[in-house]
Amino acid sequence: TLLGQQLIRPGQLNIYVMNANGSNKRLVLENGAANFAPYFFPDGERIIFSSNMDDPRGRNFDLYMVNKDGSGLERVTYNETFDGFPMFSPDGRYLAFASNRNNAQPNDTNVFIAEWVD
16 A cells, blocks of 8 residues: 555544543544644643644654643654654653654664653
8 A cells, every 4th residue: 555655644633532432522633734642641631642733744743742622732842753652651750752863773763761840
């Protein structure tokens, strides 16, 4: 497929929240960008995710956070390549994420752990 051969990229991915059984689905973020890999903050009130919303070419992904009601959108990382798949430690003190920053070879992806300060 074209996607499998990396000839095209997903153009629009929205973020929703819902109950575990799929009921009560609510749109959190729809902005025409590819927003993916959402993860709840330990407080359950905010979501961190990866998006290409600030790259006109749609190639560079950074981390963003938003309240679960869709308000308070804020950019978290500023990187020229890829940041994605964010996850918090259970106590919320650390954020782990994948990134192409500081890679030894082109397209290498590494895992970074950062202390989270609100």
